Amino acid sequence: MTVKQLSTLTAANQRLTEFAKVVNGQQPVRKVKSNEVLRTGIDLGTSSIVLTVLDEDNQPLYGAFEYDHAVRDGIIVNFIESVQILKRLKAKAERVLGVELVTACGAVPPGTGEGSSRIVTNVIEAADFICQQIVDEPTAAAEFLHIETGTVVDIGGGTTGISTFKNGKLMEVLDEPTGGFHMSLVLAGSRHIDSDKAELIKRDPEMESEVFAVIRPVVEKMATITRTMVKTEIPLPIIVVGGAINFKDFIPTFSKSLKLPAEKPVYPQFVTPLGIAMYDKKNRSTKDRD
Ligand SMILES: Nc1ncnc2c1ncn2[C@@H]1O[C@H](COP(=O)(O)OP(=O)(O)OP(=O)(O)O)[C@@H](O)[C@H]1O
Ligand SMILES: [Mg+2]
Structure with a gap:
C-alpha cells in the first residue's frame, strides 16, 4: 500500500470509530445547530436497515439500525415492515439530534434495475423523507x-x-x-x-x-x-x-x-451506509427550508 492509500484507510477508520461509538445510542457525536446542513443515508440491507447522519463536511453525527428480514438478496420483500422500521429509526435520530431530517439518499445492489430503485425510493418517501437519489452500494462504499x-x-x-x-x-x-x-x-x-x-x-x-x-x-x-x-x-x-x-x-x-x-x-458493516449519506447533498433541517 502507498502512504496515500494507508492514510485513506486511517481517515476512514477514524470516522467509522466515531460513528460506532454513537450508533443506536442516546447522544450524537456533537451538538447539532438548528440550521445545519445534514446528510442522511439509508441502507435497506438483507440483514439490517441502517440510517446514518453526516454533517456538511461528511463527519458522522449519528446513526441507528435495526435487524430485519424485510429485504432479501438486496430486494425489498416486505414494504410495510421496511417503512415501519425506517420511521422508527428516523424518529430516534431526530430525537437524539434535536432536528428534523428532511431529505435522504438510498442505495441498491448494482444491476438490480429500475424497479428496485423505485421501491427503495418509495420506502424512503413513505417514511416521510424527500428522496434525493438512489446510488449503487459498492460505489457508495x-x-x-x-x-x-x-x-x-x-x-x-x-x-x-x-x-x-x-x-x-x-x-x-x-x-x-x-x-x-x-x-x-x-x-x-x-x-x-x-x-x-x-x-x-x-x-x-x-x-x-x-x-x-x-x-x-x-x-x-x-x-x-x-x-x-x-x-x-x-x-x-x-x-x-x-x-x-x-x-x-x-x-x-x-x-x-x-x-x-x-x-x-x-x-x-458501516462503510456503505455512511457512503450513501454522502450523496445527500441538499439535506437541511426544517427550520432552514424555504
Ligand atoms: N460479528 C460478526 N461475525 C460474523 N458475521 C457477522 C458479524 N456481524 C455481522 N455479520 C454478518 O454480516 C452480514 C450482514 O452484513 P451487512 O450489514 O453488511 O449486510 P446488509 O447490508 O444488511 O446486506 P446486503 O448488503 O447483502 O443487502 C450478515 O450475514 C451477518 O451475519
Ligand atoms: Mg449492504
Missing part, C-alpha cells in the same frame, strides 16, 4: 473510502457487490447473490441446526475459529467470484467491506485465494 483507483468488495448478508475505479472513474460494477447468509447456511448444514441458530453461533466471538474452519470455502468462493467477475485487471488497493467479513481470518483467506492483497477498515 468507495465514496466513503475516497477511492480514486482501486476495488471495493461489499459482502453483506445476501449479496457481494464489486466496483472498480481508475482515476476516479467507475470502470465496473457487479453483484452476485452470495453473502453472510450463505455462511450461516453452511454452518447450519454442518451442525444440523436451523439458520437462525447458526447465525447466532456465527457471530459468537468465542466460536470464531471453529466457525471459520467451516465457512472458509464460502470465503474462498467469494474471492473466486471477485477474480472471475471483474473483466479487466483488478485495480489495487482492494478494500473489502460489509458485515460478513467480521472474522480475523477473513482477509488473509480472501487475499490468498484472490492472489492479491486485500484490506479492511474497522466496522466494515
